[in-house]
């Protein structure tokens with residue numbers, strides 16, 4: 515099978531649009547016709563070389579599509595089913611899967627860092643016959659992608675591909691940070707540093723959970739405006755104010771019950787920790803460069819009983835929580851339309867990433883079938 519795909523040959527260079535060969539699904543695998551794919555910062559980190567990955571590789575980890583073909587032994591989906599790819603596949607057997615933390619699965623983690631399928635091979639070839647790696651096991655920046663059956667969850671056909679693709683990364687990650695990594699309660703105070711695709715979903719889930727103080731912190735006024743739409747009660751422009759002082763001012767000097775860092779840099783992580791109140795929880799969601807180190811006042815871990823923790827994939831169980839989010843959206847409790855700023859055909863993916871890098875969009879999608 516052939517497909518148009520956006521291939522990263524070298525970090526800091528544009529993605530190359532080319533036709534690739536997609537191998538048919540082997541046993542336990544499926545091939546998905548990708549209908550929408552999310553333009554997310556995690557991929558941008560790889561494009562910029564901040565997160566090292568071998569190349570060539572087809573990036574893209576958020577998406578939604580239609581199962582086109584299934585391999586031997588596949589039982590959870592049939593051709594024609596709509597699916598959301600799971601960007602950290604879980605094997606169901608390792609200690610993390612059995613412990614209810616599938617995003618930490620050893621098999622999924624290995625796929626993310628090697629770019630290989632569990633059998634150590636790839637399912638993409640370029641015109642020269644060269645093997646192309648998979649990103650996060652799902653490679654959504656291709657019109658077709660072959661992946662393990664365990665890397666996709668069947669969804670109702672009533673949800674649009676655009677909405678499903680948004681739910682698959684930024685929405686579930688932000689939602690889970692609020693509902694699973696910590697537990698925001700009615701009346702809680704919350705601060706969010708970084709109002710991109712994940713931060714905005716932290717804001718709207720905090721609203722859903724009943725938080726009465728939701729402070730959004732960012733340096734880009736347009737992102738703060740999005741945060742207000744999604745439920746922020748207070749906005750702090752970090753270019754003009756010290757975020758820690760501003761959050762303390764807004765909370766009677768105490769700080770917030772739950773602080774979230776959704777950028778992935780040392781300084782905002784330190785700020786998020788400092789604005790967490792006594793007994794509060796600071797959750798880091800942003801992906802930092804591997805060598806990043808933050809300076810934390812360790813004395814406060816004890817005297818103030820603060821908790822500092824990280825969360826990947828919203829600490830969720832995607833097979834269950836993706837479906838919960840589809841229901842919440844259907845009931846009007848999760849807003850997806852305010853998040854979606856633009857769509858682009860796959861051929862304009864480099865422009866889509868340039869706009870993301872400039873901070874112009876809340877969330878955008880590329881539509882692989884539009885070419």
Ligand SMILES: [Zn+2]
Nearest residue numbers: 554556683684
């Ligand atoms: Zn993402």
Ligand SMILES: [Zn+2]
Nearest residue numbers: 605608611619
């Ligand atoms: Zn596992």
